[in-house]
Amino acid sequence: TMSSSLQLIRISNGQYSVCPNAVKQLESIEEDIGVVAVAGAYRTGKSFLLNELLRNIRTYSSSKHASTSKFSENVFQCGPSVQPCTQGIWICTESILIGNEQHSKPFRLLFMDTEGMGSFKASETHDAQIFALALLLSSFFIYNSSHTIDDNAINRLGLVTQLSQYIQSSPKQASLADHSRSPSKRSLSTSSISSQLPFFLWVVRDFSLQLHGTSGERINSSQYLEMALSVTNENDSAKNMEKKHTVKQMIQDYFIDRDCFTLVRPVNEEDKLQHLSSLSQYELRTEFTKEMNNLANYLYTHVAPKTLHNQVLNGRQFVLLCQQYCESLNKGSIVIDSCWENVVRSEAERLISECRALYQREIKQIVAQGTILSLDEFQQLHLDAEKKAMQHFLNKLPNSFKNDKTLYQNDLKNQLVYDFQYYKEKLKKASNHYCIKLVNDQLTLLDSKLKSNQYLKDETMEHFQRDVKAMVQEYQDNASGSEKDTVLLEALLTWLLPSIRSLHQMHLNHLKESSQEEQKQIVTEHITNLDFLKQQYQFEQDSLQQRLNALNETYQKQLSQNQKMQDELHLKTQLVDEHESTISILQSDISTRKQENLSLQSKIEALNEELDESLKSISDLKKQLRDIKATDNDAQEELYSVRMSNQTLKIENESHLQTIEFLEQKNNQLSIQSVDLTKDLNSAKRQFEESQSALADANQILEQNKQLLKNTEQDKDAMSKKRKRLEEKLLEYRNQIQDLENKIRQHELVIMNKNSHIRSFEREMEYEREKALENEDRLRHSLKEKERLLAQDKTLMLERQVEQLNATNRRILEINKNVMEENALLREELIKLGGSLKESSARGALGHLSAGEDNRAHHRSSTDHSKHSEMRRKESLNGGTPLANNLSQMVSMHTLPPRHVSR
Structure with missing residues (x-):
């Protein structure tokens, strides 16, 4: 028979339910079952990984257990687009009968595919609930990721921080979780939940790195996982470090039994990656095929049957557990002990009905023959049938039910007493009908003798008494x-x-x-x-x-x-x-x-x-x-x-x-x-x-x-x-109250979903804000760096310009000095040679020359001042340097006075 997949759990309007087709399929499995679940981000190849595992596990199992199932086809759907393929939780219709060294008794192995996390169509609450269901229903859990185990991969597994919100070990713990979030109680909750969680295997896909430790030594994949869970990035902020530390610590606390496996890229060509499901085994890389065989061998030797409270589950009990988990999750969270108690109660009621049917068959075998038993005979038949029913009950009662054995025994006894009274009354009616018919037939014979005067000559009535005694004796023998x-x-x-x-x-x-x-x-x-x-x-x-x-x-x-x-x-x-x-x-x-x-x-x-x-x-x-x-x-x-x-x-x-x-x-x-x-x-x-x-x-x-x-x-x-x-x-009123409580829980769940949406939106806004701040810091840093480099270039330019100006000023000072000396000599000569008439004309000429010199000097001063102001503005833009300030002071100190000397 060809294998296919069936949806096990579907989600409609936020409500989880078990699909009827899957129930019918699983209830037919009478052996113990083990469950392998694969979870991870969407579009990371979970379904492809499951299909490959199915093929390889089939190879290991076929050598030990005969089977007609064919796993050559793709059981779980794979797609090349960015749209998610799997909705809810799916299982393979065919189970594999295996028996490893740890478990000598063979059991059926189921493979479970889950909806990918992080899809744009699903909320964080939805991902956390699917993740919690997959953990609680599996006995071997595979977390699928790509490339490396870095901080991003750890953050994507941050759903473990919400497990205590959706999973509680007992009703008492659930009330503590609602009223307290202290670290001590959270650690108590983590330890109680971890005992119910399966073996955790982290499979890293498309892995291309060399496995080396911090000191350069070679390490294996298990050591690589432990190193990734212990190393912290000191460059992170305190908030990010605390968040990552919490996630890593919870992974270590929840998954005590854990391991890691790395797989290389299945093919090298990009175009083939989109159609992996259609490729043959010969088209895959040899390294990938070898590592996949090793992974399948590891799974085959380490997988165990699904147990809860030390009770191994069969297909029917697994279905009951799925239904209880879905009902409990629809009310807000999964309380493991309460769900298990409901499963135990359902199984006990089924076993009681089975024992009661056995008792009724034992009684009907005798009653159906038409045999009318005496009260003592029927009492003995009841005791024998009751003994068989009780022995069957004790033989079939699971070990985990032993604590409530007396309660279920009393319930079975009460139902058997009811059946005993029913059959006793039925037997009484049959006995009454038969005995009346028998005694009437015998009395009719005696009446005929009386009417025929057969006792007329019997004066002592001995004959009559003898006939009556014979009638009574015959009645006693036949009745x-x-x-x-x-x-x-x-x-x-x-x-x-x-x-x-x-x-x-x-x-x-x-x-x-x-x-x-x-x-x-x-x-x-x-x-x-x-x-x-x-x-x-x-x-x-x-x-x-x-x-x-x-x-x-x-x-x-x-x-x-x-x-x-x-x-x-x-x-x-x-x-x-x-x-x-x-x-x-x-x-x-x-x-x-x-x-x-x-x-x-x-x-x-x-x-x-x-x-x-x-x-x-x-x-x-x-x-x-x-x-x-x-x-x-x-x-x-x-x-x-x-x-x-x-x-x-x-x-x-x-x-x-x-x-x-x-x-x-x-x-x-x-x-x-x-x-x-x-x-x-x-x-x-x-x-x-x-x-x-x-x-x-x-x-x-x-x-x-x-x-x-x-x-x-x-x-x-x-x-x-x-x-x-x-x-x-009273029961109707209680049901109405329960319905109201369910509606209130549903409203609370809707509010919780909205709050989770709001929190996820806030986290996205916070993330975008942090990215914007980081981008702003980087931009500022780059601007400052550019300004620093630009300022250094401008400073060199200004220093060269200042040196040129200083050389020009030195030449101007020398010229002014020569001019002043010549002016002094000319004044002395004019004083000596001037007369009274010439003195006035000489003074006028001297005033004219002085005015012209003053105009030229003023023009030079204004030009130097404008250049100096422009230099000041550039220095202010560039932040200024001490050297430029000193040079500007030196230029301002050595500015020429407004003098004009005629040669």
Whole structure:
């Protein structure tokens, strides 16, 4: 079968859910599973890495475990554009059966691809949640990055600082995380979370550097990772150093079991990099193929099954864990212990249902055969089935569930007791139906014998008693079930007494049809017997009347008690908190009534015993009647001998005739007495029938008491139904409160997402601001450098110009000095040669020459001043130098005076 990928977790409107197709796929895996997850920045080749690992792991596994899966195709989608390919979390549809040295028991290995981090379509919160889910669901975590492990790579893994925000080990830790962010509690949270995280492998792609340590020695990739996590850049600002130190420290604290692997670039050509998924193995670089084989070998030997709280997970448990993590994350954060408790509860309920089904199969195998068991047999069957179910429960119960074993055992026992009561009631009904049919068939045979007068000649009723005993014995042999004795007792109570009365009536009619003398003797015998029976019946009637009165009193008491109970029930239904006490009162009343019913049954048994005694007495009377008949035969023989003697003696015959007449009169009197006795017998029969009706009334009262007990149980059921309705309302209210809390959490999550967006925007603004400040500092530095270089060039130029000006000034000073000397000589000569007339004209000429000289000197001074001002302006622009200032002072000190000398 060809392998493909299925989406495991999807995200819709910020809500995480497990895809049904993936659930169906994973639940079919009954073996233990291990999960390899790959995460990293988007468009860095995670899917390509997973496809290569699948091919290589398949090579290792095929030599040890047969499989028909083909991994030659690309299971996970790869794309050449900048758009992200993977959304949410995906898994490979085919798992690989492996077994390494660390785990002798083979397990299924799943490969998981995650959505890339840092995509322009996703927020930082979204990336952190995907990162947390991948960590918690995997047993071997691969972090994929490119080129080197530098500060930028460390910063991109800064999501670890948010793990404590989305992952808590227990509800107590979650409350601490909400109320405190102190370093001590944060370290406690980190240590508790790190125990739940998988093995961490950092894979550095396109690695082209030489692995050397700080001293130039060669190191391996593991040492390279540890060095990158420990080295700090001293040129960074304090804020950046603290941030990077926090990220590195959390990586070390969270991922105690960690390692690193480096991979060279798969191909050298740029155009092939965009189509790596379509390249064959022969087109990849040999170094890359070799390193990929080493990575696959490392994964094969180090991967372990997915465990949580020391319990190895199978496919079904992994699905439950995914669903719990998604539900918990939708509410804000993942509480690991709470999610695991829900998984344990679901697995325990499934195991209890499985054990209950096993128990029901064991019971149905016997019940379905139509076998009606006795109560003891069914009790033994229940114990055997319960033992099998409990043994199956203990065998299948995972080790991590052992702490709550008693709780789940009690739950299973309660459900098995419910099933036991159900099948017991069903068996009771079947037994009742079968036994009634059996006893009716047998009593029908006896009724046919009674109607055919087969027992008419049986004066001692031995044949009838023998047939009844045989019927009872046959019933006992063939009947079965818990209702066996109850059905027989009810049948005998309803059939035996009328049958005996009918048999007595038949015997009486037979006696009436016999001879007169036998009737007389029978009547005399019956008179004595009837007196005794009358007394006995009167005594029984009195006792029955007393019992009826007692039953009426108890019935009235029960009626009053029932009225009180109904009033109490009417009041107690208004108070939900007093249900338990009302139920206990009802249970006590039910127990007392059961005791009364038992006492009534014992009384009925006593009546049956008395009836047996009366039957015995009747048989004794019949024996006496038979003896009297024997004596009567002897008396007749003697009478015959006397008559024979009277024939010889006529005198004695006459006297005997008189005696006969007297006896005839007596006979008439006896006939009259016989009629009276018949009337008394009929009245005795009526009294007996009245006693039977009283007994029927007593049975009716017993049935009424049973009905009253049934009504009480119905009231109890009604109370339990009301209680269930109240509990359902309470549960509905709790669900509504839970829904409101979920809505509040969703709003909080939306606010949190917005805050995270704002924080990410602020971080981006801060980053842009820092970049702008750095660019400004660089610009200022470059401007200052340029100004410094420009100032140095201008200073050299000005120094050369000043030297030229100084040379010119020296020449001008020498000329002025010569001119002043010539002027002094000319003045002296003019003074000597001038006369009075010439003196005035000479003075005018001298004034004219002086004015012209003054004009030329003033022109030179203004020109020098303008040059000096221009030099000052340039020096001020260039910052000025001490040498230029001194030169300017020297030029200003040696400026020529405004003189003009005519040659």
